[in-house]
Amino acid sequence: MATFALVDCNSFFCACERVFQPKLRTHPVIVLSNNDGCVVSRTKEAKDLGIPMAVPFFKIKDVVRRHGVAVFSSNYGLYADMSHRVMATLTDLAPALEIYSIDEAFLDLTGTKDLWGYARHMARRVLKDTGIPVSIGLGPTKTLAKVANFVAKKVGQDGVFDLTDPAVREKILPLVPCHEVWGVGRGFTKTLANMGIASAWDIAQADPKRLRKAMGVVGERLCLEMQGVSCLSLEDAPAARKSVISSRSFGHPLQDKELVRKSLQEHVGRACEKLRKSGLTAGHLTIFIQSNRFVRTGMPHTHAASHTRVLATQHTPDLAHDADMLFERIWRENIPFLKAGVMLCELKETSLPPANLFDTRDLKSQQRLMTTIDLLTKRYGRRTVSFASTLIKKEAIPTWHMRSNHHSPCYTRRWKDLATVR
């Protein structure tokens, strides 16, 4: 029988900040989403103060001030670099691994002797090599490994919990509520409740056919996985991505047409950069602008438009031109907009030869230009070179760019931010 491990970093973003500020080790810490909007990571100490996950920052400012909670804006560069370190250590310990998210990986530990001992060894090694504490869940399926991880965070010894033994499952699963199970969100919790299913154990005891009827194949798979029948295997190669999104909230509401247009142009630039990095071209572009979705006006909050291209591209000016055309269609005066973004779909591998007989583009020189711009951006930072269509006055930038008032130094990316040891 297969054995999966799910390794999950504890309060990952907070843990990354703590690595470089050890004095915060026993201190409550939270990390905010982009634009300093919501809490996306919190330590146990912060949780104990009653700070919920995903709460808007402005609602907890009082608690934060009273208890001197350390607050950070998200520093994704730092978290990505720390994630690589953790994953590199894990790869060393168990070669068959699937990186599931920035702070989680599934490992195939089938055939490992002394499973529990090995998991403890892994957790200690990751902490020693990277400074990041992890929890490890063990189970015969991915879903059970996930549940085991949830339990490990509550009662695990040394951050490890093992659900490979059916007798242990019979004791523990009744204590785990449905909505803690991987794949069960708000909607399915309701569906399950209506069927009299409340705990993880209830899911495991249910008839897979019955769950299929109520929730489709997802429900049937969920049920089998909870019974210990593995339906989800370890994915060795990451799946090719199907879309690229770049979007952001503005720091403040915007009614200035030119500023909104330029923010979209910048998103096109960022999205194309991602495209080129993955060696892909896009055949379909969607742009959108959004007003405040928390204010009920009876009007739609999102204004969007799409365009399918005859020739797929990764060339920024091509898509910038399309975006501008679409923007004229969706722009409305006198609406304060809060967010803008672009989405690229119908992604294909880049192929240098012309796509068809009528393709007269000079792809080689297009590519040379973009490669050069990408290189300059990488070496000297964003806005070293820009398209004229994205240029805006310096004064406008603060109103447009997101808030990020608690950003930590770029310890892993900037020489002048390197930590000093005394």
Add this chain to the structure above:
DNA sequence: TCTGGGGTCCTAGGACCC
């Protein structure tokens, strides 16, 4: 004053084909 950003998968229903 203030509420993130980036993704995937599944289903149902309609249009259309032979």
Add this chain to the structure above:
DNA sequence: TCTGGGGTCCTAGGACCC
């Protein structure tokens, strides 16, 4: 007058994940 069986493709929307 009768009106099967099998299939594909597309889209919108819902559900979920971190």
